[in-house]
Amino acid sequence: MSVKPILQPGIPAPEFTLPAINRKSEEINSRHPAEVSVFVFFGSEMTGPITAQLGDYQERLKDYEVKKARLIGISNASGDALENLAEEKQLTFPILHSDLTGGPAYSYGVVDGGQILPVVFVVDPEGVIRRVFDPDPAEGLPNPAMVLRAITNLSNAPKPPVIAADDWRLGPADAPIVLIEYGDYQCSHCRDLFNVVKDLMPIYKDKLQFIFRHFPMRHAHPLAIMAAQAAEAAGIQGKFWEMHARMFAADNDLETEKLRVYAQEIGLDPERFSADLTSPAVESAVMDEYREATKHKIKSPPTLFVNSILFDGAHTLENLGHKVAGLLSCLD
Incomplete structure (x- = not known):
């Protein structure tokens, strides 16, 4: 049996429906549009620490419910073993049996050496994996309080608005990996990220789409708003990306007369x-995008998302390329 990699944040969670071993005649679907789902995978070799940890999750179950999160245990142990476990630890959250070759354990990439690894996934109501607690042979399952903190952080984390028809995009619309940048043309870090994206796009070709959205820092960067309007004005004539590249190449030489030269x-x-440069429509396009970003907890440029997950690593070609390659490996 081939080994699939553990799915990463930003990957759509594979959907499944399985009967609950400890809740007779109840079918559990992995998707729930009103709740966060927490999938707790564990193997058939249910050691004392693992069973104790599952008991800890049961003790915190009401805390999860307060957060509108549901717990689901998934194991390759036999039905009898899972029934005994649920009775011994009085587990009331659903416990599901997964085959190793075609069930969710395989599709989530947590099968290794004929066993299910102790991995916990946090999946948002849209069905996207937002956090993964990787297996730790020494520790077993993560502390349920850690997982609860991750769920709390979901509501506080910035998240981009959905992709819109009028977004400025490079790359195919059906690309499996989507980068969204909130940037400022007077920001040197945004210029550096521009150069990284410029080098990254040809490497992944039809696998990658890039979207740029305006986030001009009006007070710190007084030339940024007019530069953003220049990009929009160029876009009206079909040359947004040409102006985008030219302004980043200008090294902050962005006075209005220079914009006309470019x-x-x-x-x-x-x-x-x-x-068009100072038209109300163009001014609104820039500022509406800025205001929408602030509503979604975006605070400064450059803010970069990879498949709607905030990328908090250094914006280098190596780091971003590693992230994209890892996500693509999950989709093979």
Whole structure:
């Protein structure tokens, strides 16, 4: 049996329906649009520490319910063994049996050496994996309080609005990996990230889509708003990305007259560009995007999301490439 990698945050959680061993005649579906789902995987070799930890999860069950999160245990142990476990530890959250070759244990990548690894997944109501607690042979299952903190952090974490038809995009719309950047043309870190994305896109080609959204820091970067409007004005003439690249290459030389020079360099109609640059529609496009970002807890540029999950590593080609490659390996 081939070994699949453990699924990572940002991957859609595979859907399944299984009967609950300890809740007779009840079918449990992995998707629940109103709740966070916590999948607690464990193997058939139910050692004392593992069974004790499952008892700890039961003790915290009401805390999970307060957070609108449901616990689901999944194991390759026999039905009889799982029934005995549920009775011994008085487990009232659903306990499911998973085959190793075609069940959720395999599809979530937690099978190794004929056993299910002790891994916990936190899945949001949209069905996207948001947090993974990797297996630790010494510790077994993570402390349920740690998982609860992760659930709390979901509501506090920035998350981009859904992709819209008028987003500025590079790459195919059906690409499995989507990068969304909130950026500022007067931000040197945004310029560095621009160069990383420029090098990354050709490597992954049809596997990667990049979306840029405006987040001009009005007070710290006084030229950023007009630069964002210049990109929008260029977009009206079909050259958003050309202006995007030209302004990052300008090294913060973004005064309004220079923006008009750049517009001519990339072949825009200068009169139309000047008219659009300060038009109410273009001004609104920039500021509406900024305000929407702040509503979603985005605070500063560059903020980068990979498949809607905040990328909190250094914005280097190595780090971002490693992240993209890891997600793609989960989809093979």
